Amino acid sequence: MSAILRELLCVSEKAANIARxxxxxxxxxxxxxxxxxxxxxxxxxxxxxxxxxxxxVQEVIKQNMENKFVFTLGEKIILRLCPTEKxxxxxxxxxxxxNKLASEALAKVVHQDVTFTDPTLDSVEINIPQDILGxxxxxxxxxxxxxxxxxxxxxxxxxxxxxLQCVTILIGVYDIQTxxxxxxxxxxxxxxxxxxxxxxxxxxxxxxxxxxxKIHSLQPSISKRNSSDTRSQLTTNTSSEAEFSHQFSAVISxxxxxxxxxxxxxxxxxxxxxxxxxxxKSLCVVQGLVDIYxxxxxxTFKWDSCAPHAILRAMGGGMVDLKECLERNPETGPDLxxxxxxxxxxxxxxxDRWANRGGLIxxxxxxxxxxxxxxxxxxxxxxxx
Numbered sequence: 214m215s216a217i218l219r220e221l222l223c224v225s226e227k228a229a230n231i232a233r234x235x236x237x238x239x240x241x242x243x244x245x246x247x248x249x250x251x252x253x254x255x256x257x258x259x260x261x262x263x264x265x266x267x268x269x270v271q272e273v274i275k276q277n278m279e280n281k282f283v284f285t286l287g288e289k290i291i292l293r294l295c296p297t298e299k300x301x302x303x304x305x306x307x308x309x310x311x312n313k314l315a316s317e318a319l320a321k322v323v324h325q326d327v328t329f330t331d332p333t334l335d336s337v338e339i340n341i342p343q344d345i346l347g348x349x350x351x352x353x354x355x356x357x358x359x360x361x362x363x364x365x366x367x368x369x370x371x372x373x374x375x376x377l378q379c380v381t382i383l384i385g386v387y388d389i390q391t392x393x394x395x396x397x398x399x400x401x402x403x404x405x406x407x408x409x410x411x412x413x414x415x416x417x418x419x420x421x422x423x424x425x426x427k428i429h430s431l432q433p434s435i436s437k438r439n440s441s442d443t444r445s446q447l448t449t450n451t452s453s454e455a456e457f458s459h460q461f462s463a464v465i466s467x468x469x470x471x472x473x474x475x476x477x478x479x480x481x482x483x484x485x486x487x488x489x490x491x492x493x494k495s496l497c498v499v500q501g502l503v504d505i506y507x508x509x510x511x512x513t514f515k516w517d518s519c520a521p522h523a524i525l526r527a528m529g530g531g532m533v534d535l536k537e538c539l540e541r542n543p544e545t546g547p548d549l550x551x552x553x554x555x556x557x558x559x560x561x562x563x564x565d566r567w568a569n570r571g572g573l574i575x576x577x578x579x580x581x582x583x584x585x586x587x588x589x590x591x592x593x594x595x596x597x598x
Contacts, residue, residue, distance in 0.1 A: 215337050217346070218421055221384050221398045222329040224277040227322070228270040228382045229402035229415045232353060234322045235266035236362060236377075236403075237412075266359070270352035273323055274384060278348065298324040331430065334419070339426050345390055349519040349554060351383040355490030364406055371502050372464060372486045373493070377403035377413070381492035385519025385554070392553025396421050397523030399496050418499055420524030429527040431499065461585050462486070463505040464494045473509050476592035480585065495521030498575045499528070505585055506575040509535055515554045515567040521575060522552060528577055536571030538586055539593070549582075 295301040298320050305316035353359050359380045366376030373379055380403055386396040402415040420429035462484035463477055469487075477485045486503060488494050491513045494506045499521060522532040533549045541549070552573060557566040576582040 215334055215339055215421065217341075217343075217386070218396050218398070218419060219329060219331075219334060220278065221386070221396065222331070222334075222417060222419055223327045224274050225382050225384055225398045225400040225417060226329060226415075227273055227277070227325065227327045228352065229400045229417075230322045230325065230327070231269050231273065231319070232266050232359070232380070232382065232402045233413050233415070234319055235269075236359070237318075267352045267356065269319065269323060270382060271350055274350050274352065329417075331419075333428060333430065333432065334421075337421075337426065337428055339421070339423060341395065341423050345388050346395070347387050347389040347555065349383075349385045349387065349516040351381075351492060351514075351516040351520075354381045354383055354492035354517060355379045358489050364403075369486055371500075372488055372497055374467075374487055375489045379488060379490040379493040381490060381496060383492045383516060383520040385516070385521075385523050387519055387523075387554040389555050392555035393551070394519050394523035394526060394554060395423050397520035397527075399492060399499065399520055399524065401493075401496065418496065418524060420499075420527030422523060422526040427527045427529070429524055431501075431528070461505065461581075461588070462503040463507055464488050464497045464503045465506075466491075466494070466508050466510070468510065469507075470509050472593065473507065476589055476595075477507070479592045479595075480588045491517040492521065495525075495532075495575050498530070498577055499524050501577065504576065504578070504581060507535065507573075507589075509572040511565075511568045511570045511572065513569045513573060514564060515552075515569070518552055518569060518573060518575075519554050525575060525577060526551075530575070530577035530579070530582075532573055532575045533582075534569070534571035535574050538574060539590060 295304055301320040301323055302313070302316045305319055306313055358375055358377060361375075363376040366373055366378065368378075378401070380401070382398075382400040382402065384398040384400075385394055387394045397420050399418045400415060401417070403413045404416045405414050406412070407414070418430050421427070461481045463481050464486045465474065465477065465488075467487045467489065474485070484503075486497075488497065491508070494508075495518065497503050498506045518532055525531055532552050534552060537550055552569060558568060558570055561568065574582065574586075576585075
């Protein structure tokens, strides 16, 4: 069933091409922005947006996958792509106020075939029952950064606080019976810009975790980083508790609660990095740039977390409910429960049905997570005393 993952990688790259094409001309891009209706808004923002890029990306993913595999889809999609490039041009012309050049450019990208090869993935053949697979798609995560389009933001130790680098395309596959994430693709369309042509190049990350099979695209680079960056390892000897606690690093939302930020500053010292985009913050953990992504609010959703969660599982990590972690007694309490993707939140309506209600923590090392949580809980307790 690695054929499905390979197809997801191809379609994510096609989606990235669409995202880049839509951003290529500012005049065209302004035509694509449409304010979201009240029921679609993320309550974290006063104004939320969707773009034609969102809709095109999501429909391309849906159409490409439905043509080859049967999936349970996590979200309803309204726009239907046409069978031919010519018909898609005509459809887009209506949306883009008759702008034929823009419509032709977008239609070409939509219908362009994309191939993807990866020796690691090509060497594995795994059989997953197709009828158990569901899919969550976030066509463009961090839409605000995508619309704003900042290309000159400087990174802090490799982590971008904002800008186009924080935009991701997220495709996650889960088991509809258990809710466990099985496959994930994170496509980062805007990684590096050519200063002469102003065109962007991207990067794609993937992971597969099913039964005993756990593979991902970062295996060589992650192991290399782990061997060189011993400061993030729990085996490091330290001379004091304070010095040990500052071994951790975390990425957080710019809207994180002050109590969490205060506790984190004592646990991580100066190694707390604010960044935009739930998908991007998870990617920072996947890349090994930080140990932990922590978020205490309920404004991330299953389509934000499914793809990175699958990749982290393939790496030996995972994603858990923050509230449950903080309320659990590590001595007598149950094992940390991973986020699942098949059950709606009882009593919720609209998009809140699929919110990660208790917040989340993304991590690469279970042992490291347990130690981090003990430090965090102690410092949160100190905050309230």
